[in-house]
Amino acid sequence: MMVRLQHISFQQKLLGTIFAVTGLSLVIMALSFIAYEYFTFRHRALTTISGLAQVVRLNSHTALAAGDTVGVNNSIAVLGGVPAVQQVSIHTSTGNIFATYQRTQDNEDVPAVEFRSEGYEFHSDYADYFEPISYGGEVVGTLFIRYRLDATTTRLQNYGLIGLVVIIAGFPFLFLFSNLLKKALCRPLVELAAVSRRVSETGDYSVRFPEQVKDEIGHLVDGFNYMLTEVEKREMDLVNMLENLEEGVLSMNPDGTIHAVHSRQVQELFDYDWGETPTIQALFGADDKQMSLFHRWLKLARQPRFLKNWKSHEKLNPFREINKESNGKKRILTTSWRPVIVDGQLRQIMLLTKDITEQRRSREVLAETRREQEALLERVLAFVGNEKSEVQGFLDGAYKLVKQMTAMTSFADLRGELLETKRDLHTLKGNAGTIGFNKLSTIAGELEDVLEANNKLDPTRRFAAWQVKIAVFQAELQRIVRLQNKLFPDGDDRMYIDRQRYDALLQDLKTGDLMVLDDIFKTVRSLDAQPFGHYCRKYQRLLTNYRSRFQKTINDLVVETPESLVHRDIMYLLEPSIIHLMRNAMDHGIESDAERQRNGKGAGTVRIGFHQNEDLLRISITDDGKGIDGEKIAEMAVKKGLISAEAVSELSSREKVELILRPGLTTNEKVSSISGRGIGMDAVTAYMEKIGGSLEIFTRIGKGTRMTLRLPLSNGHLMLAARSGLDDTGETEATIGQWAEQETVSLSAEALRSISEE
Amino acid sequence: MARMLVVDDSDYLAKATKQFLETNGHEVLALGKDGNEGVDFYKKYHPDLTLLDITMPNKDGRDCLSEILAYDENARVLVVSAVRDSDIIMECLETGAKGYVEKPLKFRDEEFCQNFRETIQSALED
CATH class of the missing domain: 3.30.450.20 (PAS domain)
Structure with missing residues (x-):
């Protein structure tokens, strides 16, 4: 009651x-x-x-x-x-x-x-x-x-x-009276109730209660209105937030129907007519297997045991990742499901959908770039240790084959050349593998497969596959040639690199930050060291030329240490001096044939040697010629006014020889066409001093002369000089090459400039 | 501290799981190599929790699970499997497994271990 x-x-x-x-x-x-x-x-x-x-x-x-x-x-x-x-x-x-x-x-x-x-x-x-x-x-x-x-x-x-009688007669009055009172008292309350019912039923927080007299009910109404304003504000914030959310947010009833759509992104993600009763299946365009899995999942999801450990069960979600085409865009969507639990019961499931297409794409691009770089390094590796002419021969052959294969596509009947092409392809595949062009080898194998399948595929498809593969093959070939040009800019014949450092670089590429291609080349080149003998071929050519032009009988250049690895930059740095010394040795050191015969000497010999220890690098050029006569040099120096006669008399014989290094002294009266063109020994000395090294002379009259270029390796100046003086981009780098072990250099701007201007 | 049974045909995985469980303060009663051993050991030891691999010789995890549950309907069993077999896992959960652990078991991954521990905990409390 x-x-x-x-x-x-x-x-x-x-x-x-x-x-x-x-x-x-x-x-x-x-x-x-x-x-x-x-x-x-x-x-x-x-x-x-x-x-x-x-x-x-x-x-x-x-x-x-x-x-x-x-x-x-x-x-x-x-x-x-x-x-x-x-x-x-x-x-x-x-x-x-x-x-x-x-x-x-x-x-x-x-x-x-x-x-x-x-x-x-x-x-x-x-x-x-x-x-x-x-x-x-x-x-x-x-x-x-x-x-x-x-x-x-x-x-x-x-x-x-x-x-x-009074009571009975009074009731109508009582009724009237109480009705009047009731109206006055209840009207605000009734209005309040009506408005709050509207708010709760429609969820429209913009309505407000009508103004009331300032009694208790009036205060109540004010309170309600304030509350509504706050709620509306928060609701607006929430709606704004959801609208601008990148994720699609929906809520779903436990039976799988959509309860409500919360974020605008949902419309963007799912091209769907929201007028109908939306279902998950229609939304995701899922197949039957996914749907049956989904319904089983939902069935389980309603169980308290499942709810308790939702986090791990969510992984079973059949829509973890789904490919969908909507609004004309192909998308990859991921979903995440959150239970809304009230009183231990699953009321709704919040569904967060995210478009990860871009993310996936950029990840793929990144992976692709990494693969590219690795492939590049693999190609680089193929050049290492291989004679350039060998590689060149291989590449020429490959180009010929490409032409041949391209031609094949224009004839309907391949049978004539088929056998030969197949054989060539097979050989090429093997050779590419041996040299180290793995990718090219793989593509060649695929081309072979296409030829194998010749009879099985219908002609149109066969030609399409054939053409595509040839294009791929050609592209790879072009990449290799471009790489070759980059790696061998100076017509070197062979490249050696430090394998350990190379592996480290490869590891970096796989895991570390991405590198710009040019940086990769630079790094690879910085790893480049070649056997000394390899550089010396150039000097051998120099000697051969000299020999034929001046009819001096000189043996081939003797390289004392052909196997020692020398960094390319060092050779660049010292090359002018070496050439100069070589010319000196051939021109001034080794006597004319007639003179040698008179002294009972055979053909002249020039030797070149490379020695390196931890902190010093030496390149010596030795001839078995007449040697340098210290007295003659001294005499000439006095005659040219470079030194006084008194000073000369105090010099040792070695010091007299070293006068040759002073500017303005030329011993040979006869200026030959290859040496003595204004730069004498003094120029070499000056250059060596500038790069932090020195020139040493050891000579014995009648026996020969050894000129040694000395370069201290611990000297940071060296690498800097090497870089600033020789880098073709002309930029001055303050870092030292890897082989100089990261020694930091502090140099005044003045010194830098003077080196750069060299 | 719970008494557990590990059933996995991979000796290595079973031992690794055992080691993991023991580091987390549980007692591993036995290691079963197949479904038959799983059922036998269950009857013998009545463990608090059974970790059950699905793909096994002789008797696979599904049959083993059914038999264990037929023997003891309150048995707590966690299914250990790769999620790509979501159908099978779903089936096992419907049959009455308390949960599942996703393969591969990455015991060096702290996040995985944390999940594993939570799954075990929630299965034990269930």
Whole structure:
């Protein structure tokens, strides 16, 4: 009952309350009146009776004393005028009735009087009253009055009736009144309720409650409005956030239907007509297997056990990654599912969808770039240690084959050349593998496969496959040739690199940051070291030329240490000096054939040697010619005014020889066409000093001369000089080549400039 | 600290799993090599938790799981498998496995280990 009462409307409650309170108060009022009547009527009746008794007593006591019956009867008859008096009698002191009056009309069933000399007794509808009558101080009799109480009862009944009538008659007024009150009180509340219901049903937080008087309800309304403003603001923030979210956010009911779409991105991701009842299947365009998996997943997802460990179960999600074409774009979508659990029950599942196409693509590009670089390095590796002419021969052959294969595509019938081409391809595949062009080898193998499948495929498809593969083959070939040109810019014949460093570079490429291609070349080239003998071929050519031009009999150049690896940059750095010294040795050192014959010497020999230890590098050029005559040099120096005669006399024989290194001294009177063109030994000295090295001369007259270029390796200047002086880009690098072990160089700007200008 | 049974046909994986479990304070009662041993050992030891490989000779993990559950319906079994067999895992979960652990078991990967521990914990509390 109480529970049901709680659910009736506030208006009815209010009405009921007013009714109940008012009605109750009326009833209580009536009841209290009645109670008052009831409890006071005895006292009042007694007062009335004793008043009456007084009258009778005063009127009758003389008569009673005199025994005058008529007088007594007259005096009690007076009471006959009081309707409530039913019976009056006067008894003698002995108890006998002396006189009596009884209302005659109601003589039926009069209860007998129980005589008492004094006092009163109330019965249900009458009261008996006894009072002694005295005369002259002596009790002469007793007065008895029986008084009817009917009137009082009737009055009480009347009171009750009146109360009832008032209550009944008052109800319409009560109703009207309470209705008016109710309206005044309830209207704001009803409005409040209506508005809040609208808010909760439509989720529209923009509505506001109407302004109210500033009573408690008014404050409540203000509070509500403020709350709504806040909620609306937050809702807007949330909506904005969701709208701009890159992820598609949906919520889904546990039965697999879409509950709501939360972010705008969803529309972008799924090209879908949202007018229909959307389902996951339609959204993802999933196949039946995925859907059946999905429904099983959903079934499990509803189990509390599954919910508890959702994180790991999510991996089972059949839509972890899905390919979808929507809005004309091919996309890769990933999804992530979050349970919305209320009271341990799965209410909804939030679904976050992300477009990872770009991410995937860039990852692929990155991987592709890495693969490219690795392939490049692999190609580089193929050149290492191979004679350039060998590689060149191979490449020429490959080009020829490409032409041949391209030609084949233009003839419908391949059979004629087929066998030969197949054989050539096979050979090429093997050779490419041996040299180290692995990719080319693979492509050649694929081309072979196409030829193998010649009879199985239909002609159109065969030609298409054939052409594509040839194009790939050709592209790879071109890459190799471009690489060759980059790696051998100076027509070197063979390249050697430090394998350990090369492997480190490869590892870097696989795992580290990506490198710009040019940087890769630079790095590879910085690894480039070649056997000394390899560089010396150039000097051999120099010697051969000299020999034929000047008809001097000179043996082939003797390379003392052909296997020592020398960095390319070092050779660049020292090359001008070496050439100069070579010319000197051939021109000035080795005597003419006639002179040698006279001295019993055979053909002349020039030797070149390379020596390197941790901190010093030496290149020596030795001839077995006439040697340098210190005295002659000194004489000439004095003659040219380079030194005074006194100073010369103090010099040792070695120091006299070293005068040749001073500027402006030329020993040979006859200037040959290859040496003595303005740069003599002094130029070599100056150059060597500039790069931090020196030139050393050791000579014995008649036996020969050894000129040694010395270059301290620990000297940071060296590498810097090597780079700044020789880098064809002309830029000055402050880093030292790897072989100089990262030694940092501090050089003044002045020094840098002077080196760069060399 | 729970008593566990590891069933995997790869001796190496079983031992590695055992080592992992023991480092995490559990006791490994036995290593089963196939489904038959899995059922036998289960009946013998009544472990708190059984780690069950799916692809095994003689009797595969699915049959083993069913038999264990037929013998003891409150048995706690974790399925160890590659997620590409999502159908099989789904089937095992429906049959009554408490969860699954994704293969490969990357015991050197801290994140994987954390997940593994959580899965074990939640299976034990289930």
